[in-house]
Amino acid sequence: MRPMTITEKIFAKHAGVKEVTPGDLVNAKVDIALGNDITAPIAIHEFKRIGAKKVFNKNKVVLVPDHFTPNKDIKSAEQCKVLREFAIEQKLTHYYDGGEVGVEHALLPEKGVVVPGDLVIGADSHTCTYGALGAFSTGVGSTDLAAAMVTGELWFKVPESIKFVFKGKLNKWVSGKDLILHVIGDIGVDGALYKAMEFTGKPIENLSMDSRLAMCNMAIEAGAKSGIIAPDAITEAYVAKRAERAYKFYASDPDAQYSEVREYDCSKIEPKVAFPHLPENTKNVSDVKKLKIDQVVIGSCTNGRLEDLQIAAKILKGRKAAKYVRLIVIPATPFIYNEAMKLGYFDIFLKAGAVISPPTCGPCLGGHMGILAAGERAVATTNRNFVGRMGDVKSEVYLTNPAVAAASAILGRIAHPDEVMKK
Amino acid sequence: MKLKGKVWKYGADIDTDKIIPARYLNTSDPKELAKHCMEDEDPTFASKVEAGDIIVADKNFGCGSSREHAPIAIKASGVSCVIAKSFARIFYRNSFNMGLSILESEEVFDATDNGDIVEIDMDKGEILNVTKNKLFTARPIPPFMQELIKAGGLMESIKKRGVL
Ligand code: SF4
Numbered sequence: 001m002r003p004m005t006i007t008e009k010i011f012a013k014h015a016g017v018k019e020v021t022p023g024d025l026v027n028a029k030v031d032i033a034l035g036n037d038i039t040a041p042i043a044i045h046e047f048k049r050i051g052a053k054k055v056f057n058k059n060k061v062v063l064v065p066d067h068f069t070p071n072k073d074i075k076s077a078e079q080c081k082v083l084r085e086f087a088i089e090q091k092l093t094h095y096y097d098g099g100e101v102g103v104e105h106a107l108l109p110e111k112g113v114v115v116p117g118d119l120v121i122g123a124d125s126h127t128c129t130y131g132a133l134g135a136f137s138t139g140v141g142s143t144d145l146a147a148a149m150v151t152g153e154l155w156f157k158v159p160e161s162i163k164f165v166f167k168g169k170l171n172k173w174v175s176g177k178d179l180i181l182h183v184i185g186d187i188g189v190d191g192a193l194y195k196a197m198e199f200t201g202k203p204i205e206n207l208s209m210d211s212r213l214a215m216c217n218m219a220i221e222a223g224a225k226s227g228i229i230a231p232d233a234i235t236e237a238y239v240a241k242r243a244e245r246a247y248k249f250y251a252s253d254p255d256a257q258y259s260e261v262r263e264y265d266c267s268k269i270e271p272k273v274a275f276p277h278l279p280e281n282t283k284n285v286s287d288v289k290k291l292k293i294d295q296v297v298i299g300s301c302t303n304g305r306l307e308d309l310q311i312a313a314k315i316l317k318g319r320k321a322a323k324y325v326r327l328i329v330i331p332a333t334p335f336i337y338n339e340a341m342k343l344g345y346f347d348i349f350l351k352a353g354a355v356i357s358p359p360t361c362g363p364c365l366g367g368h369m370g371i372l373a374a375g376e377r378a379v380a381t382t383n384r385n386f387v388g389r390m391g392d393v394k395s396e397v398y399l400t401n402p403a404v405a406a407a408s409a410i411l412g413r414i415a416h417p418d419e420v421m422k423k
Numbered sequence: 424m425k426l427k428g429k430v431w432k433y434g435a436d437i438d439t440d441k442i443i444p445a446r447y448l449n450t451s452d453p454k455e456l457a458k459h460c461m462e463d464e465d466p467t468f469a470s471k472v473e474a475g476d477i478i479v480a481d482k483n484f485g486c487g488s489s490r491e492h493a494p495i496a497i498k499a500s501g502v503s504c505v506i507a508k509s510f511a512r513i514f515y516r517n518s519f520n521m522g523l524s525i526l527e528s529e530e531v532f533d534a535t536d537n538g539d540i541v542e543i544d545m546d547k548g549e550i551l552n553v554t555k556n557k558l559f560t561a562r563p564i565p566p567f568m569q570e571l572i573k574a575g576g577l578m579e580s581i582k583k584r585g586v587l
Contacts, residue, residue, distance in 0.1 A: 038445075038490060039491065041451050045451070046578050049578065050579070051582070051587055067448075073449060075449035076449040124489055125489040139489040141490075141491040141517035141520060143491060143517065143520035143521050150586065189483060190436070190486065193483070193511070223486060223511060223512070365448075365488075366440075366445045367445060384438075384487060386440040387438075387441060387463050388440055388444050388463040393463045
């Protein structure tokens with residue numbers, strides 16, 4: 001048999017064949033089909049339009065109204081209502097609303113809804129996040145979601161894989177977010193177009209699950225179809241207590257074929273900041289000179305997890321956000337919200353002058369809860385800094401890790417965490 | 424199928440937030456979306472575009488979000504085809520699934536100016552810049568995708584497979 005990558009193995013399994021080769025078109029079974037309040041209404045409409053009556057499996061179609069919730073206006077409320085009614089009608093087991101809703105890509109791994117070895121599609125581009133668990137997961141459109149909701153399968157072109165090999169030790173304040181920003185800065189926003197990004201090497205093996213999720217989350221920002229990390233003991237510790245289904249660990253064969261192998265020396269990677277208006281415009285934070293900011297957002301499916309809030313709390317403890325800087329902290333799920341509260345982070349954030357938002361996508365996509373006016377500049381731990389992403393087309397978003405975001409809030413300009421912590 | 428229209432030329436990495444900003448995503452009504460199509464890249468587009476017009480863009484068109492609202496907005500605005508050096512993969516997939524014609528070509532972008540008239544023969548994959556009298560061949564569409572188009576999109580093809 002031909003040696004295969006982890007991605008190819010997952011495809012072969014779900015397509016019911018012994019082996020696949022990049023470029024093969026396959027019909028594969030999906031373990032989870034996900035939609036949100038923006039994409040699911042179109043999918044549900046398509047589902048009904050062709051006369052479908054029942055979803056293929058009520059446990060495997062997942063709806064998470066997280067983007068504009070709590071409903072920001074009448075139109076958003078109507079969209080969410082479409083999801084709620086469909087969830088009731090189809091008796092979906094995974095529908096989250098009110099105080100149970102969280103940002104989808106933080107929520108699903110946390111609840112054990114997606115597990116290692118899965119093939120997951122979601123009508124949301126950051127569905128690639130679950131690669132951190134050793135699953136193949138990719139973003140699709142609403143029509144694809146509709147098709148998967150009806151049939152439980154979908155067509156795929158098996159992607160080629162690029163292997164990213166990390167070496168050396170991580171510098172202080174460097175997290176998964178910085179590694180992925182570094183890679184995107186290196187290969188560009190279409191550097192991995194149509195491909196699977198496989199992250200390997202000792203530093204990755206030592207990376208926390210939260211950091212791995214942040215890394216795979218941004219594979220799409222390099223144009224990739226997916227990002228993936230081979231599951232290991234850290235994965236096992238994370239999923240063992242959560243998984244609601246049996247899971248399987250896959251690994252790439254040592255002689256598997258890659259379209260490209262790229263190596264990075266982590267000792268040379270510093271905390272990064274991606275300048276407007278593309279995630280590929282990365283610089284080292286220490287090279288950024290006195291850039292004044294108006295807002296800091298710590299949250300999203302990239303960096304709204306407990307580890308992210310923890311590091312922000314560490315830096316913000318006993319300090320205050322600079323005057324006229326609006327600091328917004330958005331725990332990504334109700335669980336994270338509760339944990340952060342119990343750990344005393346809320347006290348720290350509130351004393352620092354922060355607003356703590358309920359779990360939502362909110363400002364990440366310019367939805368609500370912190371929109372920028374023309375000329376305003378935000379540092380955000382989110383994943384996109386496109387024109388107008390967080391508000392007015394003349395506003396700017398700078399992407400960083402949570403440590404840099406917290407330090408920047410305190411100093412009122414883009415700042416290295418050392419500038420604050422050495423004081 | 425033949426298409427003909429005036430060219431709207433845009434650069435590289437036109438993302439889905441430019442094609443249809445998230446602030447308008449609280450609806451999926453094609454007519455509403457069309458009113459804001461390309462707004463954050465070119466505020467004049469939605470009011471000036473005419474039925475049949477063609478978008479010609481540089482590489483990685485449609486990158487970013489998976490929102491199908493992007494191809495929906497473009498189609499509803501009357502655009503008959505998007506020609507780009509390359510497309511982001513979700514946008515590419517979505518366009519086939521919901522029936523927006525798209526073609527990939529390395530040469531057309533560099534050889535075409537804003538406002539040129541372009542004629543496309545979808546069956547042959549030929550693109551004629553009428554203004555400049557230059558003929559190009561687009562990258563062939565994979566046979567599987569051609570069948571999807573013939574079936575009338577993904578949902579129609581499912582219906583025909585009789586899985587309901
Ligand atoms: S947090 Fe931002 S990137 Fe993540 S799903 Fe929500 S809108 Fe998309």
